[in-house]
Amino acid sequence: MVRIIGFFVGLGFCLVLAIAFFTGAYNHITNPPAETAEKEFHLHPKPLALESNGPFGKYDRAQLQRGFQVFKEVCSACHSLKYVAFRDLRDLGYSEAEVKAIADQWVIQQPSVNPDTGEPSTRKSLPADRFPAPFANEVAARAANNNAVPPDLSLMAKARENGPAYIHSLLTGYRDQPAELLKKFPATKTPEGLHYNPYFPNLNLAMPPPLVSDGQVTYADGTKATVDQMSTDVSAFLAWTAEPKLERRHAIGVAAFVFLLVFSVLTYMAYQNIWASKKRELANA
Structure with missing residues (x-):
């Protein structure tokens, strides 16, 4: 009896799934989703080749230092790195004195509060401190950025799909609206201030274009600072802030793979030796 009841319960479940599937397919065919400007004109990030890509990737310290320079001289005016401490910069090759x-x-x-002036007290940062926010609070951030709060960039390379490639494409992707977009979706004209x-x-x-011309940053190592180069370098730097232990993780993964490979070979040889007589x-x- 229990088996019969279970059979009919399973049959009813399969029937409900079939009805839901065919109903959804019918609705999709008869009432297809409306075309939107975002769906038609949104572009996926362009591939970005970084030395940290892939299972054996490692960070390019010179590139990370250039990327940090771009962040310090351009991005830090609006964006914070609240999960990164100054002493972490030693991983980029800076000495303690430089940090x-x-x-x-x-x-x-x-x-x-300063008792003499009534102004908030301040102090110089120490290596143990994390990067301070450029604005005192959210209200100040909105007032300075057309009512938008600039996001923290510490984990941005992990928060977005294809993070470094997305950052690079975004920084180099500013352009005028295409005429086809305005013709097909006239209501989507970019509002004032955006x-x-x-x-x-x-x-x-x-956010207005932060990197507007070549030579906006003068690299300490003499690398030519084109817009594409600066975008690539700061993308690599933000990949590091999001995953500073990437090289260690890759090394552990390789060691684990080698261990499992050797273990598998030894296990097979032991199996052959034990069962050979049998x-x-x-x-x-």
């Missing part, structure tokens, strides 16, 4: 000098360029606001970028999901974003006995039986 202290870099930290000294940032100011941290104290919760206390900027058209086909790599952004809804095509318009509040196989001979069965063959002679």
